[in-house]
Ligand SMILES: [Fe+2]
């Protein structure tokens with residue numbers, strides 16, 4: 039059992055860890071250039087999967103709570119959701135490119151900067167405001183909901199799906215299943 043801040047912080051640490059890992063480049067233990075590119079692709083796949091699940095559950099449960107409880111919650115949520123949408127478009131485009139292409143590394147660098155800024159915005163601008171107004175019980179309840187929802191969240195960015203909570207709730211089991219089937223077929227996320 040963990041409260042909402044602990045649950046989201048765990049995700050943020052994971053994403054930041056992946057970004058740092060990717061900035062360092064693929065592991066040099068790879069035997070050939072093909073292995074290096076493959077390792078790069080796996081790193082990016084992991085980032086996309088983690089990031090897609092994380093933002094989907096924030097849209098579903100976190101931002102509605104911020105809007106409800108924080109006095110300037112709408113403003114904070116609107117800005118953050120806009121950042122999330124921008125990152126999703128870039129990550130979605132990345133799926134269509136292959137590592138090694140100049141455009142790929144360029145887009146990836148852009149995505150990593152966006153994600154760092156977005157995480158900093160949530161942790162530094164939004165969390166302190168929410169901490170002031172959320173009860174410990176509500177924070178625990180929200181953490182539990184988010185942890186549970188992550189297990190069935192989509193593993194792809196879906197930037198063209200409007201980031202509205204009700205909509206995601208209605209479609210996510212199907213979308214998430216379809217994503218996992220596509221991941222299996224394409225070998226995405228496989229080590
Ligand atoms: Fe977010």
Ligand SMILES: [Fe+2]
Pocket residue numbers: 046050092096157160
């Ligand atoms: Fe987040």
